[in-house]
Amino acid sequence: MELLQQGLVALNFCQEEIPSVQEKLEGYIRELMLFNAAYDLVGADNQDQIIVNHILDSLSAWSLIKELALEREAGGKQALIADIGSGGGLPGIPLAIALPQFQFVLVERMSKRCAFLENCAAVLGLRNVRVENLQAEQVEAGSFDVATFRAFRPLDKKMIRTLLRTIKQDGILAAYKAKLESIESEMAAISSIVPDYKIKPLEVPFLEDRQRHLVLIQHS
Numbered sequence: 001m002e003l004l005q006q007g008l009v010a011l012n013f014c015q016e017e018i019p020s021v022q023e024k025l026e027g028y029i030r031e032l033m034l035f036n037a038a039y040d041l042v043g044a045d046n047q048d049q050i051i052v053n054h055i056l057d058s059l060s061a062w063s064l065i066k067e068l069a070l071e072r073e074a075g076g077k078q079a080l081i082a083d084i085g086s087g088g089g090l091p092g093i094p095l096a097i098a099l100p101q102f103q104f105v106l107v108e109r110m111s112k113r114c115a116f117l118e119n120c121a122a123v124l125g126l127r128n129v130r131v132e133n134l135q136a137e138q139v140e141a142g143s144f145d146v147a148t149f150r151a152f153r154p155l156d157k158k159m160i161r162t163l164l165r166t167i168k169q170d171g172i173l174a175a176y177k178a179k180l181e182s183i184e185s186e187m188a189a190i191s192s193i194v195p196d197y198k199i200k201p202l203e204v205p206f207l208e209d210r211q212r213h214l215v216l217i218q219h220s
Helices: 002-010 018-039 047-059 062-075 092-098 111-124 157-166 180-188
Strands: 080-084 103-108 129-133 144-149 167-177 198-202 212-218
Touching (some): 002 018, 018 047, 018 092, 018 111, 047 092, 062 167, 080 092, 080 157, 092 103, 092 111, 103 111, 111 129, 144 157, 157 167, 167 180
Parallel strands (some): 080 103, 080 144, 103 129, 144 167
Antiparallel strands (some): 167 212
16 A cells, blocks of 8 residues: 555654554554445545545644653653544554554444454554443543544534543643634634643645644643
């Protein structure tokens, strides 16, 4: 998959790491294509769309997620990263492949998708991945150092309270979002709960015509 390899190079993966990362990602892509029709995992018509719109999009924040996790580990404890509402494993599985030094929890409410995620983790040998068949509201309070999510609807007051509850004090929510003006409108509606946040631009290889951002919210 030359497109995938080119994307990993563009995302600044170390040359010596690319073969092993690419091999696992290719295995994951095969699983997505095999089970997508039955499990409704991703919106994509072909392999290239999966690579660009889902895999590379998920990985566009890998270095930022790594930085956040390392900051959380400054106290000497291993950082725990969650993918809330993981669905087909995006962004959690690509991030877990890219960052094997960190532990990931994939939180998904649908049991059939959890079965898919558990199968992927086993097939790909991802020992740093655990799957939890839960709704976000059922997650134990203060569970995670970093919680990321990619496919949520616009954040409202109820959802942001639920998400903030899942992370530790001083933990970080990292939300994959699109257009800047939409983000600002969305965040204005929850400003009474989240008065401060950061927006980091993301560059997705082969998707330069679309705006992508990571919104960072710290639990104070």
